[in-house]
Amino acid sequence: KSLKQSIKNLDSYTHVRGESLYVDDVNVRQGTFHAVVFDSPKAHGKIKHIDYSKAEALEGVERIFTYKDVPGKNQIGGIIPDEPLFAENDVHFWGMPIALIVAETEFIARKARSLIDIDIEELPVITTAKQAKANGSFINAPRSFSLGDTENAFKDCEYIFEGETFSNGQEHLYIEAQGAYAEPLENGNIKITSSTQGPTAVQKTTAQVLGLAMHKIEVDVTRLGGGFGGKEDQATPWAVMVALATFHLNQSVKLILNRHDDLRMTGKRHPYESSYKIGLSKDLKILAYEAEFLQNSGAAADLSPAIAERTLFHATNSYFVPNVTTTVISCKTNLPPNTAFRGFGGPQGMFVIESAIAKAAHEIGVSPRQIQEANLLDENDTFSYGQIAKKVEAKNTWHSAKKIFNIEDLEQEVEDFNKNNSSFKKGLAFMPITFGISFTNTPMNHARALVHIYLDGSIGISTAAVEMGQGVNTKMMQIAADVFSIPIEKIKIETTNTTRVANTSPSAASSTADLNGKATLKACKALLERLKTVASEDLNTSEDQIELKDEFVYVNNKKSNLSWTELISKTMLKRVALTENAHYATPEIHFDKTKEKGHPFAYHVYGTAIITTTLDCIRGTYEFDSVKIVHDYGKSMSEGIDLGQVEGALAQGIGWMTMEEIAYNDDGKLLSNALSTYKIPDIFSVPKEVEVIPVETDGNDMAILKSKAVGEPPLMYGIGAYFAIQNAIKAFNPNYDLKFHAPMTPEKVLMGLYENN
Ligand code: GUN
Ligand code: MOS
The missing domain is CATH 3.90.1170.50 (Aldehyde oxidase/xanthine dehydrogenase, a/b hammerhead)
Structure with a gap:
């Protein structure tokens, strides 16, 4: 291995x-x-x-x-x-x-x-975004993105549907308060x-x-x-x-903070109240899409404006829509200031277009999957913010998922099960994702690394990366181990400290490994060049003959007697610096906020999930049979770590969409103020089977060693859980009215199973 x-x-x-x-x-x-x-x-x-x-x-x-x-x-x-x-x-x-x-x-x-x-x-206390809007209580001015001519495009549509959606907040519930x-x-x-x-x-x-x-x-x-x-x-x-x-x-x-204090005093994922209008042609192409997002920002801005912006960036998810008008309004309420949460407003935007598609499919009488598939993003399509989609894997992941997971068989299984069972029903949903990688605020996309080689050949690396369970320190070690061809035991990642690496962006936006990894790579490569010079002088050969392999210097692919440790001490004796400080700033990206156009993302991460659920139609409870994913890792540099990120994000996304229910009363008091009243997915509620297959791809050089960012994008696979459950409800109760009000808690499921009968 x-x-x-x-x-x-x-x-x-x-x-x-x-x-x-x-x-x-x-x-x-x-x-x-x-x-x-x-x-x-x-x-x-x-x-x-x-x-x-x-x-x-x-x-x-x-x-x-x-x-x-x-x-x-x-x-x-x-x-x-x-x-x-x-x-x-x-x-x-x-x-x-x-x-x-x-x-x-x-x-x-x-x-x-x-x-x-x-x-x-x-x-008077305002707890919802709609109340805030009615009261003119805002954080800042609204933002709008637009592409094409939405108003006129609706005139050409065969089908037009409108609706409203709600997605609730989400408690971070980091284990360390x-x-x-x-x-x-x-x-x-x-x-x-x-x-x-x-x-x-x-x-x-x-x-x-x-x-x-x-x-x-x-x-x-x-x-x-x-x-x-x-x-x-x-x-x-x-x-x-x-x-x-x-x-x-x-x-x-x-x-x-103890848990009670933490839950009460800190902000969460933003609840959104949104409305949409979607227009489709006879052959199910989405010709026009309009959406207004009311963001419940809480009592102060915090990161809300940036989060609102990302909602607009991801409002059309993995689809190409030629005519789009989206607006987001950050509404000031009397809740703790809501804040960044994995996905950063993207998931909220994506839930709305998935709701619009589900609604349209239901009204037209087709499967949502047909509309999703008919509109997947293609190479050179334009996002509403002006970036041209390149190296797109939307269709690749979608069709690979259908093929690898035998979708016909899966659907047949669900159909057969539903025919043969009256008190249990299964539902299936597809969830494609597209997520832009880079801080949407271009100036934040930079990082530095400080690498010391100590005179015994061991290495200490400082970057701006904060280890929070995502495995970024391990990735930094891998990069250095790879450049110098030494074991990871020789490398230590230092604490993240402002005296060693200054003026840093936060570890966020899924970009930590990319930005800090690229800086680390740059620093290590500069040191390597220096070491090669010393080695070539010592071995009387030219630099381009030199290679470092398995802790030895190789000349023309032949192992020399010069070991890594000896090379380091010789470098030291020659008074050559064994320390390097490198700076990396993402190239090519830019965004003009006055026009709301540009090229804000280094690249996008793609993927497709197929989620299957089984509903207990007596109790309203559900289980997830399986989640089958074809994910765009690029070329993963740490397969186990990245798989862990996908699994964790998926569970967190499913939790947001199904069971995690934040509740404030009208006085603005948090009712879900303990783990007895705020339920997150545990080992019993995660999908019984999660299969993640890497999409076949050439990868993307903007990602560190072609290994794409993995932190946030897979959270949005969880949105499919909402629609899988809803499809199962429909299988039980044909009179059920579709609802777009997340989370889909067992209580709501139970009401839905027996409504209108
Ligand atoms: N987290 C996820 N995306 C972003 C982003 O674009 N900016 C910031 N600050 N944090 C994020
Ligand atoms: Mo940001 S949600 O901290 O990546």
């Missing part, structure tokens, strides 16, 4: 032994204080009075910090400066941080929190250990809040116990809070 076939996520070794270090595992200094956040018990209102006296009087309480203690700006908003670190005179969501209680122990801080009296004059630890260094410098996807965001925001230069703040990340987008922006406040306390107390301070 080659390295790419056999490589495991190297973190798995420490994970299974319980040795992996997270923020809560940091060896804290003696005298470290522990903190708890005091947050708003109302979703909207004016703070009339807060009495901290009883809390402050509690033995062991050191100090309570509020906005009054902020020496710099009480502001943590990234894209739009609309979010205070601590509430000042009013509160905008239930769970909004108001103060930080710092005490000798977390227990004492928690006790102190219960002793704070707060008086809030309540104001949010947290941070700050310690004072000399001269007022502060080091923060953070569970963040974006160390530079933490550094920059902390500096801004404390009124310090960025060089006074060092942020270090070992790994995250999951991020999923929830720690792209929203790991920042906790880190800033402990740094603020450390700034004032000159003592280290730790804050780890």
Whole structure:
């Protein structure tokens, strides 16, 4: 087996032994204080009075910090400066941080929190995007993409359908809750250990809040116990809070949210309320598509504008539609600011066009699959944002899936089963995906790597990549091992630290391995050239005869006596640098926001899933028999890791579409505030069989070693679960009215099975 076939996520070794270090595992200094956040018990209102006296009087309480203690700006908003670190005179969501209680122990801080009296004059609460729109409550101006002439194209359509859809939010449920630890260094410098996807965001925001230069703040990340987008922006406040306390107390301070606090205080995937109009020709070509997406952004912008933008980028999923008009409106509500979540608005957009297709198919009396297949993207088709589709694998993955998985047999099985069973029904759905790879914000697509070869031949690599379970550190090791032809044991991936790699983009957008991997590759290749020069001098030959293989220098394919370790010490003696710092910025990409046209993505990832479900029509419960996928990995550099990403994303996508149900009451209080009321897929609810076949492809050079990004795209296969269930309901109840209101919980299924009868 080659390295790419056999490589495991190297973190798995420490994970299974319980040795992996997270923020809560940091060896804290003696005298470290522990903190708890005091947050708003109302979703909207004016703070009339807060009495901290009883809390402050509690033995062991050191100090309570509020906005009054902020020496710099009480502001943590990234894209739009609309979010205070601590509430000042009013509160905008239930769970909004108001103060930080710092005490000798977390227990004492928690006790102190219960002793704070707060008086809030309540104001009207908005919890849905539609209410916000009716009230003119927005984050920013709407955005629209358009291609062709939608209005006129509808005139040529044989069929036109309109409808509304809803997709709910989703809780990230990273196993490691949010947290941070700050310690004072000399001269007022502060080091923060953070569970963040974006160390530079933490550094920059902390500096801004404390009124310090960025060089006074060092942020270090070992790994995250999951991020999923929830720690792209929203790991920042906790880190800033402990740094603020450390700034004032000159003592280290730790804050780890417990699950209840985390669920209540943090934002989630954005719920969307959308409406669409779809027009088709007689031969089922989608000629025109119009959609309006109302994004429930929550109480502050956070990443909402960027997420809204990605909704538009993916609004037509894997289809070519010649006439498109899409608009997204970020609606300001009194929920915690919703934030990045695997897929970043893309899944929400894709659910709408899949709903439109399902509706059209039902009304016309054809299978949704026929409409999907008739409109798949082809080479040189234009996306609504102007990019020309290249190296398209939409049809390839679709037709490969049909062939490899014997679709006729599968469909026959479902049909036979449904004929022969009255209280169980099966449903099948196809779900193609197309996802653009790159940060949609072009300036963010860059990374750096710092590679040291130590004088014993071992290597240390620092990049901006944050390991969060996705296996990026293993991929970085593979790259270096491959360039130098040395075993991975000789390579160490250092923590992600702002003093070694600065001004970084977050680990996000599925792009971490591409951006940091390309930078690592560049640094290693530069070192390799230097080593080859030394070797050629030493062996009296020309550089182009030299090759490094299996820890030895080869000349003209013949092994020399010069080993890797000797070569390194000779390089050192010659006073040649064994360190390289490389910068990579994605070439070719650009986007003009004034025209909403450009070429924002390095490439796209494609795939097709076939999902089969069995419904228990007495109980309304369902199981997924199988998910069969042909996925576009490009040429995977780490097959096991990438398969794990597909499986995990699929489960998360199915969870979003079927069982995960976030509920706020009309007062803006989170009801699904624990794992007893918020159900995510477990080992019993994941599909019984998941088969993932790599599509045959030449790959794409914009991807690292032709190995395409894999983090987010497969989540959207989960959208097929919604439609598979709905098809099974239809098989049981011919009078069922199609619904486009995710998640499709067992309760909704049960109602649907018996409605209109
Ligand atoms: N996560 C997924 N896509 C994106 C993106 O385009 N930008 C950012 N910031 N995060 C993402
Ligand atoms: Mo972004 S959802 O953190 O990749």
